[in-house]
Structure formats: C-alpha cells, structure tokens
Amino acid sequence: MSRxxxxxxxxxxxxxxxxxxxxxxxxxxxxxxxxxxSAPIGLWRIAPGAPVDVGDWVLxxxxxxxAAWLDAADYLPAGLPLVKRLAARGPSVVCRHGTTVRLDGRxxxxxxxxxxxxxxxxxxxxxxxxxxxxxxxxTAHPASLDSRYFGVIPADRIIGRATPVWTR
Numbered sequence: 001m002s003r004x005x006x007x008x009x010x011x012x013x014x015x016x017x018x019x020x021x022x023x024x025x026x027x028x029x030x031x032x033x034x035x036x037x038s039a040p041i042g043l044w045r046i047a048p049g050a051p052v053d054v055g056d057w058v059l060x061x062x063x064x065x066x067a068a069w070l071d072a073a074d075y076l077p078a079g080l081p082l083v084k085r086l087a088a089r090g091p092s093v094v095c096r097h098g099t100t101v102r103l104d105g106r107x108x109x110x111x112x113x114x115x116x117x118x119x120x121x122x123x124x125x126x127x128x129x130x131x132x133x134x135x136x137x138x139t140a141h142p143a144s145l146d147s148r149y150f151g152v153i154p155a156d157r158i159i160g161r162a163t164p165v166w167t168r
Contacts, residue, residue: 042167
C-alpha cells in the first residue's frame, strides 16, 4: 500500500507556494506552484540568477503589457510568474506566418486563433532575429500561452531556472 500525503497538506503547500512570491515581491521565490497544464502541474524549485540554457524550464516575470493582458483575460493573476521552457535566445530567428511558428527554420509550434472559451488570441507575424538580450518561450503543450502568441520578451524577465520537484 502506498502512502500518499493527506490532501489538506498538499493544499496548504500549494497555497503557500503561490502566496509566498506575493508576500516578498522584491525577493525572487525559491519555490512556486505551477497550476497550468502547459508545464507539469506541481511544485517547482527556483534557482534565482542561475545560468540557464536553451531547453531549460525557467520562471519568468511577464513584462507589464503581457502581465496586464494575462490578468485581464483571467489566464494568470497580475504579479504571478510563468513557468515556461526557454526555446531560444539571440541570435536565433523566430518567425510566425499564419498559425505556423518556426525557430531557425524548424516548425516548433502551431498557434490557435481562439482560446478554449472562443476568445481571439494575440497574433504577431513576420520574422525576427533575436538580440542577445531577447528570448522566446515555448512548451510542447498545444494550448500553451507562450511566444507563439506574445512573441519575443527581454531575457532579464527570467527570474531563475525552474526544476520540477513534485509534479504530475
């Protein structure tokens, strides 16, 4: 018989992990709970300022305009970070034409025109060579809100490398 932690303990850990960043916004969190299915759901350990490589999971503080849109659309409350995979940094080239997103000529994602509630999703178009201080974020989940919709973001928005600790 396997022993599973009581659900109340898990709920308290999750609540603390989500609320901890709000209590001390000037200090990057060391633990976060990711509730979104676009990355494994669960508890993640964050290494603030650790070197990150393409392919690493990262915790990202969305730029103000993106954070406002995520909040207004009820995707993510303002002030909460995103867990995403670092897909590229400069000098890679990212392109979106229609629903197809390419990275250095290779198809990496397909964008949807509408979310699960039928609301239109942001569209950007064209190609862009990333500067050394720019990144793009993609996950394999087909409904992930990532750079297929919001495009390029500044690399300094990375809070730290994210490592899954307890996920499903």
